[in-house]
Amino acid sequence: MILLDLQLQSLTSEHLSALLELDQACFGGLWSGDAYQRELDSPNSHLLGLFSPVENTTLLGMGCFWSILEEAHITILAVHPQYHRQGLGQALLYSLLKAAGDRGLERATLEVRASNQAAIALYEKFGFKTAGRRRRYYQDNGEDALILWLSDLQHPHFLATLDNWRTLVSDRLSQSSWKLLD
Numbered sequence: 239m240i241l242l243d244l245q246l247q248s249l250t251s252e253h254l255s256a257l258l259e260l261d262q263a264c265f266g267g268l269w270s271g272d273a274y275q276r277e278l279d280s281p282n283s284h285l286l287g288l289f290s291p292v293e294n295t296t297l298l299g300m301g302c303f304w305s306i307l308e309e310a311h312i313t314i315l316a317v318h319p320q321y322h323r324q325g326l327g328q329a330l331l332y333s334l335l336k337a338a339g340d341r342g343l344e345r346a347t348l349e350v351r352a353s354n355q356a357a358i359a360l361y362e363k364f365g366f367k368t369a370g371r372r373r374r375y376y377q378d379n380g381e382d383a384l385i386l387w388l389s390d391l392q393h394p395h396f397l398a399t400l401d402n403w404r405t406l407v408s409d410r411l412s413q414s415s416w417k418l419l420d
């Protein structure tokens with residue numbers, strides 16, 4: 239089987255238009271160009287992209303976290319709808335958690351729509367637990383947000399788990415003909 243290269247990269251200003259295209263495809267325009275530019279400019283914001291040199295859509299997925307004290311606050315995680323269920327979302331989440339751990343952060347947290355079963359299943363697969371609920375958090379439809387947490391990012395047990403995930407992530411990608419480059 240031929241495997242297609244997949245590359246993980248920190249995003250910079252040169253990726254702004256690709257980010258807006260991906261945002262449009264995933265969310266119908268969630269964040270503005272100015273909002274992405276602020277993320278790209280902020281030293282506390284870590285924005286990662288998954289690229290394929292051979293696909294028409296070159297930026298296939300993105301993920302972002304803010305370092306706030308000892309926490310990684312995951313602010314966005316999205317995969318282009320044409321590439322769902324191929325292991326890209328978990329590759330991105332793995333990479334965000336690895337980057338957070340490498341920066342010495344202790345915990346990861348995020349808010350997710352209570353109805354977003356796909357994302358909740360993904361986060362739970364990686365050990366996130368529900369820590370609370372923000373009532374009517376989303377202004378567009380008054381939906382609740384679940385607050386998810388993952389603790390002990392610096393614990394040796396978590397570091398071993400990360401290594402296992404690296405293998406699981408690569409195996410899942412290769413089933414869908416992807417190869418994540420180092």
Ligand SMILES: CC(C)(COP(=O)(O)OP(=O)(O)OC[C@H]1O[C@@H](n2cnc3c(N)ncnc32)[C@H](O)[C@@H]1OP(=O)(O)O)[C@@H](O)C(=O)NCCC(=O)NCCS
Nearest residue numbers: 315316317322323324325326327328350356357359360363
């Ligand atoms: C959530 C999202 C990033 C998942 O990306 P993906 O590349 O399709 O996910 P993966 O193929 O890596 O799936 C990994 C795991 O997530 C879970 N999952 C993903 N999609 C799912 C779905 N539609 N239903 C149930 N579980 C799902 C499963 O546990 C899956 O593991 P499995 O394949 O072993 O069952 C993607 O659906 C997305 O971009 N959604 C829109 C943006 C969004 O809602 N982001 C989250 C904001 S907090």
